[in-house]
Amino acid sequence: MDIYSFLIQFLNGIQYGLLLFLVASGLTLIFGIMGIINLAHGSFYMIGAYMAFSLSALAGNLFIAIVVGIVLSIILGVFLEWALFSHLYKRDHLEQVLLTYGLILVFEELRSLIVGNDVHGVAVPAIFNWSIPLTQTLSYPVYRLFMSAVCIVLAVLLYLLIARTRIGMMIRAGASNREMVQSLGLNINLVYRLVFALGVALAAFAGMLAAPVSSVYPGMGTGVLIICFVVVVIGGIGSIWGALVASLLIGLADTFGKVLVPQAAGVTVYLLMAAILLWRPEGLFRRV
Amino acid sequence: MALLAALALLALFPFAGTTFYTELVTKVMILAIFALSLDVLVGYTGLVSFGHAAFYGVGAYALGLLAPKYEAANLWLTLPAALAFAALSALVVGAFVVRVKGIYFIMVTLAFAQMFYFVFHDTKFGRGSDGISMNFKPVAAIGGFTPFDLANATHVYYFVLAAMLLVFVFLRVLLNSAFGRALQGIRSNEHRMRSLGYPVYWYKLASFTLAGALAGLAGYLSALQFGFVNPELLSWHQSGNVLLMLILGGTGSLYGAVAGAFVFVALQEIFSSVTTHWQLLLGGTIILLVIFLPGGLASLGGLFKRTVVGDPDDE
Numbered sequence: 001m002d003i004y005s006f007l008i009q010f011l012n013g014i015q016y017g018l019l020l021f022l023v024a025s026g027l028t029l030i031f032g033i034m035g036i037i038n039l040a041h042g043s044f045y046m047i048g049a050y051m052a053f054s055l056s057a058l059a060g061n062l063f064i065a066i067v068v069g070i071v072l073s074i075i076l077g078v079f080l081e082w083a084l085f086s087h088l089y090k091r092d093h094l095e096q097v098l099l100t101y102g103l104i105l106v107f108e109e110l111r112s113l114i115v116g117n118d119v120h121g122v123a124v125p126a127i128f129n130w131s132i133p134l135t136q137t138l139s140y141p142v143y144r145l146f147m148s149a150v151c152i153v154l155a156v157l158l159y160l161l162i163a164r165t166r167i168g169m170m171i172r173a174g175a176s177n178r179e180m181v182q183s184l185g186l187n188i189n190l191v192y193r194l195v196f197a198l199g200v201a202l203a204a205f206a207g208m209l210a211a212p213v214s215s216v217y218p219g220m221g222t223g224v225l226i227i228c229f230v231v232v233v234i235g236g237i238g239s240i241w242g243a244l245v246a247s248l249l250i251g252l253a254d255t256f257g258k259v260l261v262p263q264a265a266g267v268t269v270y271l272l273m274a275a276i277l278l279w280r281p282e283g284l285f286r287r288v
Numbered sequence: 289m290a291l292l293a294a295l296a297l298l299a300l301f302p303f304a305g306t307t308f309y310t311e312l313v314t315k316v317m318i319l320a321i322f323a324l325s326l327d328v329l330v331g332y333t334g335l336v337s338f339g340h341a342a343f344y345g346v347g348a349y350a351l352g353l354l355a356p357k358y359e360a361a362n363l364w365l366t367l368p369a370a371l372a373f374a375a376l377s378a379l380v381v382g383a384f385v386v387r388v389k390g391i392y393f394i395m396v397t398l399a400f401a402q403m404f405y406f407v408f409h410d411t412k413f414g415r416g417s418d419g420i421s422m423n424f425k426p427v428a429a430i431g432g433f434t435p436f437d438l439a440n441a442t443h444v445y446y447f448v449l450a451a452m453l454l455v456f457v458f459l460r461v462l463l464n465s466a467f468g469r470a471l472q473g474i475r476s477n478e479h480r481m482r483s484l485g486y487p488v489y490w491y492k493l494a495s496f497t498l499a500g501a502l503a504g505l506a507g508y509l510s511a512l513q514f515g516f517v518n519p520e521l522l523s524w525h526q527s528g529n530v531l532l533m534l535i536l537g538g539t540g541s542l543y544g545a546v547a548g549a550f551v552f553v554a555l556q557e558i559f560s561s562v563t564t565h566w567q568l569l570l571g572g573t574i575i576l577l578v579i580f581l582p583g584g585l586a587s588l589g590g591l592f593k594r595t596v597v598g599d600p601d602d603e
Contacts, residue, residue, distance in 0.1 A: 037391050087579050094336045095578050097394060098535050101528045102574030109568035222524070226402050229395035237391060266406040270399055274384055277396065281387045 004134045009255050015144045017251020018151035022206035023224055024231040024243045025158060026199030032238020033175045033195050036088050039100035042225025043107040044200045048073060048207025049216045050111060053120045062125045066208045070201055077200030081193045089192075108218070117218050122211040147209055154202070155244060162240065171195055175238065227254075230273045236283025245284060291543075298449060302442045311513070312553070314445045317452045318509045320549035323533040324455055324542060325502030330531070331540035332463055333495040334475025335386075338394050338527050339401025340503055342381070345522030347374045347504025349408060352420035352517035360424035363438065367426075367508055374504020375497055377404070382496035386489060389478070401527055409519035419518025426512060438512060448509055452546075455502060459542055462498075471495050532574060538583055 027041045048069060055065035084103070088096050123129075124143045131139035162168040170191050174181045181188045207220070214220065231250055235242030250269055257268030264271075276284070298317075302310045322344055329335045350370035355361040385396045408414030425438045428447075436443040462468050470491055473481045482488050511517045520526070529552065537548025555573065559566035581587065 031391060037394060084575065084579070091578075091582065093391060093394060094330065094531065094535065094539070095582050097336060097338060098528075098531060099575055099578040101531070102571040102578070105567045105571030106575070109565045109571065113565060113568075226399060226524075230399050233388075233392055233395050233399070263411075266410060267403055270403040273396065273399055277384050277387060281392070283392075 004138050008138060008140055009259055011140060013252035013255035015148045016255060017248040018148050019206050019210055020227060020231055020251055021244050021247035022151055022154060023203045024228040024247055025240055026202040027228050028232050028238055028243045029195055030199045033171055034192050036085060037093060037096050039097060040103040040107060041203055042221035043104050044203035045207040045224045046221030048204030049211045049220060050115055052208035052211040053122050053216045054115060056122060069208050070205055073201045073204035074197045077197030078193055081196040085196060119215055119217040121215050124212040143212060150209060158240060227269060230269055233273055234276045234283060236285040239285040242283055242285030302445050307441050310441050310445050314448050314513055316550050316553045317448045318506050320546040321452050321455050322503055322506035322530050323545040323549045324459060325499045325506060326530050327534055327539060327545040328495055329499040330534055332475060333471045333492060336394050337397040339397035340530055341522050341526035342401040342404040343374045343378050343500035343503040344507035345404065345408060346377045347507030348511040348517045348521050351508050351511040352422060355422045360427040363426040363428040364430060370504050370508040371501050375501035378497045378500020382493045386492040386496055398524060401522060401524060405519055405522040408522055417519055419516060422515045425515060444513055451509060456542060538587060
């Protein structure tokens with residue numbers, strides 16, 4: 001493998017990893033802060049992608065579609081938290097798993113009813129629809145670089161939000177001791193609602209961003225969910241930093257695994273997980 | 289008393305209904321065995337596994353892969369083989385997953401199950417996404433003597449009924465023994481068990497392996513009944529469905545597991561006769577069930593009593 005092919009695969013791996021990070025960070029936040037395992041998280045990714053498809057068909061422009069989509073997903077997140085997830089805080093894991101599993105079924109069928117089961121493509125926005133030439137035959141698509149850049153910016157913003165703002169302080173306090181925060185007069189329910197909506201919006205945004213690259217198909221929610229589980233297991237529950245490291249690790253392992261060992265394409269990630277489980281069952285990092 | 293009535297009903301059922309219903313109830317009983325196997329893990333050991341379908345699938349594929357193409361397989365050889373393969377897979381997976389707890393456990397069992405699904409769906413070993421069709425049902429022959437004919441739906445019904453009763457009695461005895469009580473202790477408070485000197489890891493691993501072996505039995509019987517195996521047997525929908533059966537019936541109760549299987553299949557049949565988008569109704573039902581009736585149907589009795597008669601603690 002020459003240096004340019006390696007560079008291409010490396011960039012692909014980083015881009016895939018960063019996208020995974022967007023989705024996984026929401027999952028790990030929701031579990032770390034609110035203590036809820038949300039199987040339907042992958043469905044939000046799928047919803048985002050399908051929104052990108054339908055809205056950009058309506059609006060004619062992917063960027064407008066993304067802005068509208070983010071607003072819609074925040075509304076969806078707030079509604080879901082109020083209607084369903086607020087019941088789950090005191091419940092055990094089995095009940096959380098089952099309710100969110102039921103939610104997946106509902107989302108999948110609704111999608112089937114509203115948009116159908118076809119696979120769709122979304123056009124790359126014209127501004128980014130060119131490639132940087134690397135050699136005479138190889139080039140790298142600029143849209144993918146854009147995706148990675150956006151993900152990095154979001155990651156930094158997320159860090160600033162959690163570590164440097166008042167809201168972030170409330171979120172971290174609520175994760176440590178919910179009752180204490182409430183007795184200090186802060187509205188922890190509002191905080192949880194915000195965190196959940198943030199998680200949903202991140203996952204949906206990732207779906208919208210990825211739509212031009214990965215196409216929009218029915219099984220995409222499930223696929224990303226399981227990989228995100230692996231990310232969270234490797235990175236450690238509740239740790240954003242862990243989610244970032246693990247996502248990049250998995251992005252690179254999966255990409256290079258598919259290229260170097262195509263027969264074992266799907267299992268590379270699981271083997272990595274098994275290895276980490278033997279070495280560090282709690283994940284690489286503790287809670288943030 | 290109600291139990292004996294239900295048993296009598298099950299025993300006499302094939303004579304009352306058509307072949308369609310005999311086969312349907314056979315399918316339910318196989319799922320009941322599957323649910324019972326998971327209840328050992330979830331209800332008694334407190335380990336919520338979202339990947340149990342993997343071992344169900346291994347048991348089924350054991351028959352599918354071992355069955356020769358041009359003659360019938362032997363029941364008494366393939367069944368123990370399927371159990372052995374399922375137990376072995378569960379032992380290997382368990383060695384990894386039993387190290388983690390709670391939420392991690394749910395996620396890694398799902399991930400490992402997906403690995404199994406991938407092997408059967410995408411590799412040549414598993415014969416791919418179309419699955420395997422068996423030309424002949426297994427033969428229950430020992431020497432020259434064939435006690436029953438597995439191509440006959442009624443014989444299959446009674447064979448499965450016997451298997452289910454055997455599993456039920458076996459688990460009832462096992463879970464009331466010292467081993468079973470240790471598992472319940474682990475579910476209740478793992479640290480306490482550890483401080484009492486119990487080798488918790490090995491108990492959990494034993495529970496996981498046993499559950500996997502019994503799931504393999506259910507899978508084998510499923511392959512036997514349908515004569516066909518495909519990778520969807522290992523899908524996470526299957527894992528989700530069996531968890532649903534447990535919450536429908538109530539975890540930690542062997543009767544609940546069996547009842548849950550019956551209710552689940554009933555719901556499936558009712559919903560799919562209403563609309564092709566029956567999963568929507570199923571999903572909605574699950575959500576309402578979790579919010580309003582988390583104890584499953586087993587808790588309905590207590591709920592009814594409290595509503596009508598009143599709570600003695602209120603006086």
